[in-house]
Amino acid sequence: MTASRELPVALEAAQCCPADLTAPLDRAGAERLARLLKAVADPARLQLLSQIKASPGGEACVCDLTAPIGLSQPTVSHHLKVLTEAGLLNREQRGTWAWYSIDGQRLAELSAVLA
Template sequence: MDRQTAEQLAKLLKAVADPARLQLLALINSSPGKSACACDLTQPLGLSQPTVSHHLKVLKEAGIVDREQRGTWAWFSINQSRLQQIAQALA
């Protein structure tokens, strides 16, 4: 693995290296259709809406989740190809 690849991988791993973000990914992945409204993610985690939004923003900026606007609600799904890139880089 070259230095540039290692740095990119480190940024991705840093984005998921938080218990709340790992929980968010698990919740999204277990949701019907593998997508979840941000509004439905606060209660299961016991976190405030601004805190959940912050964590989702970090995951989105890393390309780990995709965001789709549906009316007034933001829906998130996991970018499976990005997760596969992480797994392949670590293999």
């Protein structure tokens, strides 16, 4: 709860594998895992993930995502930032456009935690 609070979740969680539920979790480990799960536990962000995954090439730019989700562009941009900071999305700037793609490995890690 000091400096690490301001760090993006991605950096913090990347420092080590997200612990699983087989052994009792301490408070710190639980908070790290919870932050990761919170990034996914939102309707709009789940729609964004599925939309990006279903896009050709597995990537999409913001302009392609705003309409299907039905939210304002700033809101969509906000959600994409959250997912990116959680390490679940990769962002690549191509000219004027920002292209987002899913980090499959990170998503698989998260999935494995609940096994």
